[in-house]
Amino acid sequence: MEDFSTEKRSEFNEAFLKMRRISELQNEANIAQITGNEKQWFHIVSALFKEIYSKLTPKEKTECYGTITLIGARLRNLIQISNAEFAALPTLGSIPPPVSSILFEFDCRIRELADTHGFASPDREDPRGAILS
Numbered sequence: 159m160e161d162f163s164t165e166k167r168s169e170f171n172e173a174f175l176k177m178r179r180i181s182e183l184q185n186e187a188n189i190a191q192i193t194g195n196e197k198q199w200f201h202i203v204s205a206l207f208k209e210i211y212s213k214l215t216p217k218e219k220t221e222c223y224g225t226i227t228l229i230g231a232r233l234r235n236l237i238q239i240s241n242a243e244f245a246a247l248p249t250l251g252s253i254p255p256p257v258s259s260i261l262f263e264f265d266c267r268i269r270e271l272a273d274t275h276g277f278a279s280p281d282r283e284d285p286r287g288a289i290l291s
Contacts, residue, residue: 180209180277187265196257200229203261206268213275222271225264232257 183206190199207222214222272278 176209177277180206180272183209184269191258191262191265194258196261197233199261199265200233200257203265203268206265206272210268210272210275210277213277214271218271222264222268225260225267229257229260229264232260 183202187199187202187206190196190202204226207226211219269278
């Protein structure tokens with residue numbers, strides 16, 4: 159009888175469940191974007207980031223953390239400033255892009271990374287992750 163106690167073996171493949179979570183989060187992100195719910199959209203895209211985190215390079219992780227920090231700070235600032243106060247602010251020479259623009263770019267980047275690292279769909283050369291009918 160073999161002793162498997164020191165080996166890392168798994169009889170369960172989480173790939174299908176992970177792909178399902180990613181798909182559901184992408185759909186929820188689309189809905190949050192369409193309805194203009196930036197706070198919800200931010201949290202959903204952050205959850206997408208966590209789903210693909212294990213496959214990202216250190217450079218990609220750093221890039222994403224920087225964007226998450228930027229968006230989080232911008233959202234906190236928007237919540238603290240009322241519309242009247244915002245309208246009274248002096249016009250700046252270079253106005254930073256709206257949170258929705260940054261969120262859109264971040265959402266697209268996360269989806270691109272998911273695809274690059276094999277989370278979106280399997281490669282034709284390696285169809286092991288494909289769902290065959």
